[in-house]
Each structure stands twice: as C-alpha cells, then as structure tokens.
Amino acid sequence: RRVGRDLEQIVQFRQSHLSKNLSVSYQQPLKIVRGRGAYLFDEQGKAYLDMVNNVCHVGHCHPHVVAAGQAQMAQLNTNTRYLHDNIIGYAEKLLATFPEPLSVLMLVNSGSEANELAFRLARAYTGSEQLLVVDGAYHGNTSGCIDASSYKFDGPGGEGAKPHVMKVALPDPFRGPHKGMGRDCGGQYAQDVARAVAELTEQGLKPGAFICESLQGVAGQIIMPEGYLEQAYQSVREAGGVCIADEVQVGFGRVGTHMWAFETQNVVPDIVTLGKPIGNGHPMAAVVTTPEIAKAFETGMEYFNTFGGNPVSCAIGTAVLEVIEQEQLMAHAHKVGQQLQQGFKDLANRFQCIGDVRGLGLFIGVELVEDRDSLLPATQLTGELVERLKQKHQILLSTEGKYYNVLKIKPPMAFSSEDAERVLAAVAQELTELC
Ligand code: PMP
Numbered sequence: 001r002r003v004g005r006d007l008e009q010i011v012q013f014r015q016s017h018l019s020k021n022l023s024v025s026y027q028q029p030l031k032i033v034r035g036r037g038a039y040l041f042d043e044q045g046k047a048y049l050d051m052v053n054n055v056c057h058v059g060h061c062h063p064h065v066v067a068a069g070q071a072q073m074a075q076l077n078t079n080t081r082y083l084h085d086n087i088i089g090y091a092e093k094l095l096a097t098f099p100e101p102l103s104v105l106m107l108v109n110s111g112s113e114a115n116e117l118a119f120r121l122a123r124a125y126t127g128s129e130q131l132l133v134v135d136g137a138y139h140g141n142t143s144g145c146i147d148a149s150s151y152k153f154d155g156p157g158g159e160g161a162k163p164h165v166m167k168v169a170l171p172d173p174f175r176g177p178h179k180g181m182g183r184d185c186g187g188q189y190a191q192d193v194a195r196a197v198a199e200l201t202e203q204g205l206k207p208g209a210f211i212c213e214s215l216q217g218v219a220g221q222i223i224m225p226e227g228y229l230e231q232a233y234q235s236v237r238e239a240g241g242v243c244i245a246d247e248v249q250v251g252f253g254r255v256g257t258h259m260w261a262f263e264t265q266n267v268v269p270d271i272v273t274l275g276k277p278i279g280n281g282h283p284m285a286a287v288v289t290t291p292e293i294a295k296a297f298e299t300g301m302e303y304f305n306t307f308g309g310n311p312v313s314c315a316i317g318t319a320v321l322e323v324i325e326q327e328q329l330m331a332h333a334h335k336v337g338q339q340l341q342q343g344f345k346d347l348a349n350r351f352q353c354i355g356d357v358r359g360l361g362l363f364i365g366v367e368l369v370e371d372r373d374s375l376l377p378a379t380q381l382t383g384e385l386v387e388r389l390k391q392k393h394q395i396l397l398s399t400e401g402k403y404y405n406v407l408k409i410k411p412p413m414a415f416s417s418e419d420a421e422r423v424l425a426a427v428a429q430e431l432t433e434l435c
Contacts, residue, residue, distance in 0.1 A: 004043060007031055025398065026390055035060025037414040040396065048394045049419055051411040054363075057252055057277030058323040059414035065280045068319035072312045079310060080107075086314035093321050095288070097259045099268050104294040106287040107309035111248035111275030112140025114285040115211070118244045118271045119144050121289055122209035125270075125296040126240055132196050132210040133161075135170040136219035136402055139211060139246055148211055151218050166196045168232075170216065171224040174356040174367060175375060183227040190231035197239045207241030209271070214261030217249040220401030221365025221408055223358050229265035242293065243267070248275035248285070249363075253324050254410065256334030256361025264360060280320050284313040329413040333361035336417055340364060340409070343424040350428070353378055353435045364409040365400065377403035385430055393426040 005013075007029060014022060030048070034041040037059040040048045050060070058065065072086070080087065091105045108114050123129050131148055133139075138151040146152045147162050154160065161167055171189035173180055178188040193210065200207055210232065216222035233243045250261040251274050262269055270293060275285035297303070307313070324330065341359050344366050348354035355369030355378075368385070370376040382405045389395040400408040411419075 004031075004033075025396075027387055028391075030390075030396075038412045038416070038419055046394060048390070048396050049411075049422065051395060051397050051409050051415070051423065053412055054249055054254065054410040055276045056281045056412045057254075058280055058320055058327070058329060059412050060281075062280060062319075062323055062414075064323050064326075065282075065316055065319040068315045069282060069312060072315035075311075077310050077312045079304075079306060080308070081304075084311050084314075086311040086318070087309050090314040090318045090321075093318060094286070097321075098272070098288055099263075101290040101292070102268065102272060102288050104289050104291055106289075106294075106303070107313065108285045108287065108305055109283050109307050110140070110285050111246075111273065112142045112145045113308075114248065114273035114275055114287050115139045115148065115244070115246060116142050116144045117287050118211070118273050118289075119148070119209060121271055121287065121293050121297050122242045122244065124299065125293045126206065126208045126242060128206050128208035128241070129164050130200055130205050130208045130241075131165045132168055132193065132207055132236065132241070133165055134212050134216070134219065135167050137170075137211075137213060137216065137246075138218035139248075166200065168192045168196050168210075170219050170222070171228045172216070172220065172222050173225045174222075174358070175220075178225075181223070181225045183225070186225035186227035187231050189225065189228050190235065193232040194235040197235045197241070201239060206239050207236050209242050209244050210236040211244040211246055213246045213248075213250060214265060215250045215255070215360065215363055217410075218400060220367070220406045221358070221363065221410075223360055223365075224265065227266075229262065229267045233267050233269075242270035244271045244273065245269035246273050248273055249410070252277045252320070253330035254333055254361050254363050254413065256330055256337050259330065261360070261363075278320065279313060279316050282313060282316045284308075284317060324413075330361075333413050336415060336420055337361040337364065339417060340420040340423070343420060344427075347424065347428055347431070351431045351435050353381060353431065359409070362409070362411060362413060362415060366407040366409065367401070368405050368407070377401075377405035379403050379405045381405075381434055382407065384434060385427070388430045388434075389423075389426055392430070393422075395423055395426055 032040045033043045133148045138149045139145045169192040178185045245262040255261045272288045344357040356367040368378040368382045370378045400406045
C-alpha cells in the first residue's frame with residue numbers, strides 16, 4: 001500500500017525544485033516514513049536494519065528523547081538572552097564528561113557550525129589562520145569547513161587547498177605508507193605533521209589549528225595507530241598552534257570504552273567539536289574549549305546564536321545523555337561492536353576479498369580488496385554488496401573512503417547482538433556468490 005506521493009514524483013520534484021546537488025542513497029531510492037531503535041520503515045511498513053545512522057545515536061525516535069523535546073516545546077522555546085535552567089543543567093552534565101581544562105561550552109546548530117566556530121576560536125587565540133588538515137577528511141559544508149576538508153577541495157568540483165591550508169598525510173595503517181597500529185607507526189605519521197609545521201616556520205608562519213577527527217570517518221573508517229595524536233599535538237603546540245578534535249561522528253560513547261574517541265589516543269585537545277549524535281537527530285551541536293581560549297575570544301564582539309542553546313535543544317541534549325547512562329550504551333557498544341568485528345574477522349578467513357577489519361565499539365570499517373598483496377580496491381564489489389544487502393536482506397549499509405571500498409558501519413547504539421548475527425549471515429551469503 002502506497003502512502004503519499006509516488007517515488008518517481010518525489011525524485012522529479014527534488015531534481016527540479018530542490019538542489020540537484022542532493023544525493024539519494026541506493027539505485028532504487030527508499031522512502032522512509034518511520035523509525036524505531038536501529039530500524040527504519042518504508043511507506044509499506046517494510047523494516048530495514050539501519051547500520052549507518054550515527055545521528056539517531058540512542059535509537060531512532062527514542063521515547064525518552066521525544067518526550068523531553070515535546071514537553072519543552074509545549075512550555076517555552078527562546079534564546080540564550082534569557083536565563084534558563086535547561087542550559088545550565090545541560091552544560092553541567094555534558095562538561096562533566098570532559099577532562100580538565102575543557103570546561104567552557106558553546107552551543108550551535110550543526111557540526112559545520114561547530115567547526116567554523118572552532119576555527120574562529122583558534123584564530124583569536126593564536127593570531128594565525130593557518131590550518132593543518134588531514135588528507136581525505138571532511139569537516140563540514142560552510143566555506144571555512146570546505147577549505148578545511150580535503151575530501152571536498154580535492155574532490156569533484158573542488159579547487160585544491162587554499163593558501164592558508166596545509167595537508168598532512170592520512171594516518172591509514174592499512175593502505176598508507178606506514179603499516180601497523182603500534183606507536184612507531186603513529187610516530188611515522190605524526191612526522192608528517194612535524195614536516196608541515198616546519199614548512200610553515202620556514203615561511204615565517206605558525207600553525208593556527210590542527211584539526212583532526214579522533215577516528216577518521218569519511219576518509220575511510222580508520223582507527224589511527226597508537227601515539228599519532230599525542231605526537232602530532234606536540235609538534236603543533238610547540239609551534240604555538242592549537243589542536244581541534246572533531247568528534248562530530250565518533251563522540252558520545254560510540255567507541256565503547258570512552259565517552260570521547262580522543263581519549264583512546266591519550267590526548268586532551270584544546271577545542272572539541274560535537275554534532276550529529278548530540279541531539280539524536282535534533283539539529284544541535286557544540287564546541288567545548290578551555291577557559292584560556294574562551295577568554296581570547298572575548299574581543300568585545302558579541303557572539304549571538306539564534307537557536308544555539310535554546311531550552312528545547314538543551315532538554316533534548318540532556319535526555320540523550322540520560323539514555324546513554326541509563327541504558328549503559330557505552331558498554332553495549334563495546335560488547336556488540338567486538339562481536340561484530342570478530343564476526344567480520346572470521347569472515348576474512350573465508351573470503352580473500354576482505355582485506356581489513358578495524359574498529360572501536362560500534363564504529364567499524366571493513367575494507368574490500370581485489371587482491372591482498374596489491375590492495376587494489378574492490379570498489380565495484382563493495383557497491384554491489386551494499387545494493388544486495390539492501391534489496392535482498394533489508395540491511396542498510398554504505399561505502400566510505402577514497403575508493404568507496406570500505407563498508408561504513410556506525411549504527412544507532414540500539415543495534416543488538418541478534419542484529420549483528422543477522423548482518424554477518426547476510427554478508428557471508430552474498431560474498432559466497434560475489435567473490
Ligand atoms: N565533521 C565531521 C567529521 C562530519 O562527518 C560532518 C558531517 N558528515 C561534519 C563535521 C559536519 O556536520 P554537519 O553536517 O552537521 O554540519
């Protein structure tokens with residue numbers, strides 16, 4: 001039974017009246033009308049297992065989060081120019097999850113806006129607008145964020161790095177020049193940050209900020225080798241720059257062992273940006289920084305954000321933190337993530353096309369290759385596998401990385417042990433036919 005507009009009509013309308021730059025997932029697009037836990041439902045009531053959406057972090061339409069938003073919407077929504085308890089309660093709760101000296105919170109509306117503000121803070125504090133960015137990374141859709149995103153400025157329609165932007169090597173221990181997860185390998189990749197800093201110094205410049213995700217998302221679901229951030233941060237700080245950890249994709253306990261993925265690299269950033277999961281789908285985001293950096297931003301120019309930190313967003317943000325705690329989602333991500341990762345590792349023993357399985361908690365990448373020696377990316381196979389999983393098994397996955405040969409796995413944290421078994425069985429069945 002079809003409900004609402006026909007799929008063809010919707011696609012045509014989008015192309016004529018919404019930007020053609022909007023992309024659609026899958027060869028035959030899905031019309032999704034409802035969500036619950038780790039499941040999405042199309043207009044005919046068919047259930048799909050969502051393995052990609054790290055935004056609806058505690059589960060699609062989690063009742064506690066929905067109720068908190070509804071109650072506050074019925075009471076009041078306004079801006080930060082009035083005093084309100086919600087923002088204080090939320091700030092206390094969120095900041096309690098950060099190590100010292102990260103104790104100042106600024107609330108915004110999207111990951112892009114958070115990174116844009118992070119760049120302004122860094123510039124105010126260091127006096128330098130020079131940015132060090134990781135090859136292949138993505139940090140957002142604003143002009144400033146596109147300039148910081150090699151995924152965009154090096155990709156289709158891009159115009160290369162701007163003069164104030166310097167790229168550093170992607171610390172990819174599988175496909176990159178240095179292999180392995182050890183500290184020596186982390187140090188080798190960090191050397192490239194030291195190289196970039198030295199080049200700036202030679203030009204009489206200093207780094208403003210080094211921005212790096214705590215695990216690489218768009219660049220290919222990559223877990224960085226031990227000690228990378230520690231050593232990279234050291235070079236940047238010695239030259240007077242600050243270090244921004246982009247936790248937009250990977251924060252809020254997804255890695256299973258820690259609330260923040262930077263903790264797995266044993267560092268304390270100067271600025272942390274949060275987004276996607278923070279509001280379980282409600283558009284909100286945040287910047288967390290030190291009192292010293294916050295002070296440098298007090299130039300006399302007011303910072304006003306119409307929607308950032310409003311009572312409804314703060315009620316929702318608080319409810320998300322409560323669910324993470326109450327349902328012990330971090331421990332759950334650790335357990336189910338390990339099970340899923342181990343399952344994929346077992347499949348790698350059977351299927352030569354699985355070149356690498358990596359992950360922390362419920363952030364996992366499975367990289368498919370034509371050949372384990374040459375590491376030639378199996379781009380077509382990966383695309384075909386994703387389509388088949390959707391068509392035949394109602395499992396939603398997508399691809400990531402420079403060659404689109406990495407299965408991107410970052411489901412809502414409600415993803416269960418049974419879901420993991422189901423996915424592994426489906427992948428095994430399809431790879432038996434495809435490989
Ligand atoms: N940083 C990272 C690492 C991201 O993945 C994204 C979005 N994919 C952003 C920033 C931008 O966030 P938003 O789309 O909410 O502006």
